[in-house]
Amino acid sequence: MSQATAPAAPPAPERPLPTPTRESQPYWDGLREGRFLLQHCSSCGKVRHYPRPVCSHCFSMESEFKEAPLGGSLHAWTVCHHPFNFFFKASAPYIVALVDMDAGVRVNAQLHGIPEAELKIGRRVKLGFEPVNKEVTLPVFVAE
Amino acid sequence: MVHPLRDKAAVSGIGETAYTRGTTKSGLALQLEASLKALDDAGIDPRDVDGVIPYFPGGAIAEDFIANLGLKDLTLSAFIPMGGATCVAAIQMAAMAVTTGVCKHVLISVGRTGYSGSRVSTRLQQFPVFAQAAEFELPIGMFAPAQLYAQGARRHMELYGTTARQFAEVAVVTRQHAILNGNVVMNKPLTVEDHHASRMISDPFRLFDCSLESDGGAAVIISATDRAKDLRKPLVTIAGVAEGHPDSPASIAQRPDILEFGLVKSAPRAYAMAGVGPKDIDVAEIYDCFTFTVIRQLEILGFCKAGEGGPFVMDGRIGLGGELPINTHGGLLSQGHVVGLNHVIELTRQLRGEAGRAQVKQAETGLVTGYGDMGDGSIAILRRAA
Numbered sequence: 001m002s003q004a005t006a007p008a009a010p011p012a013p014e015r016p017l018p019t020p021t022r023e024s025q026p027y028w029d030g031l032r033e034g035r036f037l038l039q040h041c042s043s044c045g046k047v048r049h050y051p052r053p054v055c056s057h058c059f060s061m062e063s064e065f066k067e068a069p070l071g072g073s074l075h076a077w078t079v080c081h082h083p084f085n086f087f088f089k090a091s092a093p094y095i096v097a098l099v100d101m102d103a104g105v106r107v108n109a110q111l112h113g114i115p116e117a118e119l120k121i122g123r124r125v126k127l128g129f130e131p132v133n134k135e136v137t138l139p140v141f142v143a144e
Numbered sequence: 145m146v147h148p149l150r151d152k153a154a155v156s157g158i159g160e161t162a163y164t165r166g167t168t169k170s171g172l173a174l175q176l177e178a179s180l181k182a183l184d185d186a187g188i189d190p191r192d193v194d195g196v197i198p199y200f201p202g203g204a205i206a207e208d209f210i211a212n213l214g215l216k217d218l219t220l221s222a223f224i225p226m227g228g229a230t231c232v233a234a235i236q237m238a239a240m241a242v243t244t245g246v247c248k249h250v251l252i253s254v255g256r257t258g259y260s261g262s263r264v265s266t267r268l269q270q271f272p273v274f275a276q277a278a279e280f281e282l283p284i285g286m287f288a289p290a291q292l293y294a295q296g297a298r299r300h301m302e303l304y305g306t307t308a309r310q311f312a313e314v315a316v317v318t319r320q321h322a323i324l325n326g327n328v329v330m331n332k333p334l335t336v337e338d339h340h341a342s343r344m345i346s347d348p349f350r351l352f353d354c355s356l357e358s359d360g361g362a363a364v365i366i367s368a369t370d371r372a373k374d375l376r377k378p379l380v381t382i383a384g385v386a387e388g389h390p391d392s393p394a395s396i397a398q399r400p401d402i403l404e405f406g407l408v409k410s411a412p413r414a415y416a417m418a419g420v421g422p423k424d425i426d427v428a429e430i431y432d433c434f435t436f437t438v439i440r441q442l443e444i445l446g447f448c449k450a451g452e453g454g455p456f457v458m459d460g461r462i463g464l465g466g467e468l469p470i471n472t473h474g475g476l477l478s479q480g481h482v483v484g485l486n487h488v489i490e491l492t493r494q495l496r497g498e499a500g501r502a503q504v505k506q507a508e509t510g511l512v513t514g515y516g517d518m519g520d521g522s523i524a525i526l527r528r529a530a
Contacts, residue, residue: 016282024279049398050276076302076402078294079347080285084264088285093344096286098295098397108397110284116347121302138283 012085017136021053026065031137034129037065038103049105068103070127071144075100077111077119097141099125109139147417151381153239155370156249157186157365158489163329163480169357171203174255174361176212182363187508188249189374193365195220195250197234199483201270202255209251211267215407220247225272226387228431229406231485233387238366255361255483260471263357264288273517276394289433290354290476292518294346296402297436301348304440304451307486308348310458311490312339314435315352315477317463322474324464324501329358330478334379353435355476362485364492369529378496379529383509385417386410387522390403396518407513413476418525422446425525427494427504428468429487431515432475441513442470444521464502472502487512488524495528 020028023039027050030037039051041059047068054061054098076098083089097111097119107127130140159181161174169177175198183190190213198204198221206221220241224230230254231251238250258267260319268274268287271378274352277287286292298304319334334352342351366382373379388410392399415421422445430438430445449469456462462470473479473490480486494507507528 016278016287018279018283020279021150050280050395062498065488075293076299078286078291080291080299081344082346083285084288084291084292085282093347094285096284096291096295106397108281108284108286121299123314132283136283 001002013133015087016085022049023038023053023099027051028136030065031129031139032131032135034137036068036070036127038068038105040066047104070099072099072125073109074119074121075106075124076121079116084133087123095119097125099127099141101127103142107139109141111141113142146419147384149239149243149382149385150417150419151383151527152243152369153366153382154369155364155380155382155488155492156367156372156375156377157182157188158492159176159183159185159363160327160482160486160489161361163327163360163482165329165357165358167257167260170268171255171257171261172208174257174359175199175202175204175253175363178210178255178361179251180251181366182251185377186365186367188365190214193249193251194218195238195247197222197224197237197250197252199230200225200253204253204255207366220250224521224522225348225398226514226517227271228271228433228484229387229514229520229522230516231483231504232385232512232514232522232524233520235366235382235488236385236387236522239252239382239385242366242368249369250366251363252366252485253361253363254482255378256482257359258357258481259359263464264350273394280461281397284311288346290349291346292396293437294349294432296396297348297434300403300436304454307453309336310439311348311353311435312336313457314432314438314462315339317450318432318471318475318477320463321472321502322478325473325479328479329356329472349434349436355433358480360453360480360482362482362489364485364488373529380492380495380526381529382524383420383527384414384416384525385523386413386417387520390519393520394518399519403440405444405515405519405521407438407441407515407523410521410523411445413526414523420525424509425511426507427510428470429469429472429475429510429512431484431487431490431513432471433515435477437515438470440457441515445511445513464504469504472499472504484514491526495526
């Protein structure tokens with residue numbers, strides 16, 4: 001048998017994962033449970049995203065997370081060809097869609113199952129859930 | 145009432161290193177080299193600088209300037225973390241400092257090893273404003289400005305019919321100007337075909353829609369007009385200057401209008417301060433991190449209506465001899481990426497009459513913008529003293 005051994009393959013690049021803050025933890029917990037939770041002001045009721053400590057409309061610091069509808073319409077998109085992070089090299093090109101959620105905020109997520117040629121502003125999509133490990137689930141858009 | 149800052153401060157010195165891809169110098173050394181050149185240009189003894197605004201994060205802190213230049217009594221030091229809007233916003237702070245007597249001469253410097261040091265994805269993690277993008281967008285494969293700004297460009301194309309051909313025009317004209325300058329990274333002609341054949345980075349941005357990753361340093365000195373008029377070079381005053389921050393400043397995704405930049409707020413203030421409007425501008429150096437970013441800023445600046453920036457850049461309008469020559473040095477797209485301080489330097493040269501083969505005839509009033517950190521926008525209107 002040959003003594004020559006192939007050089008060890010470099011470790012596969014790791015997916016960049018979110019580091020939740022005290023404010024955003026409930027949002028990520030919700031996604032892990034398959035629920036789309038958004039932060040609402042406890043005082044004036046206004047929804048806000050991304051999660052933060054103060055309601056910029058009434059300045060209340062009290063808030064609660066409530067389940068929100070999953071539908072939305074396409075606001076803008078890009079097709080990422082150059083993977084600025086090594087992890088995404090294998091899956092490029094991929095579409096990242098910015099969606100006006102019916103809940104009144106926007107969400108940016110990868111869009112799966114709709115070809116680039118069919119994208120147009122206002123096209124309906126639905127938020128889905130893509131578990132990436134035991135701790136983290138990311139949002140993903142699919143056809144409604 | 146005339147604004148108390150109007151024409152009370154001046155750009156008294158300018159300096160820059162060679163713009164390259166590859167250097168053995170540190171970011172600090174590049175800043176100091178450019179700073180010494182700017183001080184020599186102004187005829188100011190380095191020890192008389194009493195205000196320093198280094199680029200953040202650029203490898204240099206105010207203390208480095210005291211240690212290296214022997215500053216005797218530094219009275220102002222600051223970082224302005226506004227990404228590409230930093231340098232022009234720094235002019236506002238410097239103008240306030242020299243007009244009030246807090247400082248005599250404020251040094252604004254940038255040194256970047258954007259090619260030979262850390263590249264864009266790594267560098268951005270040092271910017272506080274990218275924390276939200278790092279949490280919510282990096283995990284879905286979206287973090288670099290080429291990706292974050294691409295969605296707005298796509299929306300502009302869908303809403304207004306803006307085209308890749310129009311993007312290409314910005315790249316091609318900017319390259320023509322770079323070739324005239326000489327101290328540039330990209331010194332070969334670029335055609336529309338070359339642009340269209342370049343690889344897609346993040347649709348709709350192709351490689352030649354994106355600014356350079358390069359190495360280099362730049363510096364300018366801001367002094368009170370009363371002092372600057374006795375210095376070495378022709379007087380170029382700061383007629384108007386302003387910074388602006390968009391709503392939802394750290395997240396483009398959550399911004400009510402993703403095509404709204406901070407320049408929407410700062411441009412009217414700068415025009416009012418200077419007492420001029422778009423029709424008075426002879427030459428414009430527009431922050432060009434991407435071709436589309438130029439097109440949209442031209443709309444916000446009032447050179448054309450919203451949605452008409454694409455057609456505006458065509459037909460020779462933005463080239464030398466055109467109605468509004470822009471980026472006469474080659475910009476970030478072709479000269480080098482020193483966060484737009486090279487735009488301030490070029491505008492100063494134009495107004496002094498020192499722009500060589502790229503000189504705009506009878507350039508008396510010009511503007512320069514900064515854009516960055518998810519859409520902060522700064523602007524300065526400079527003019528040649530009568």
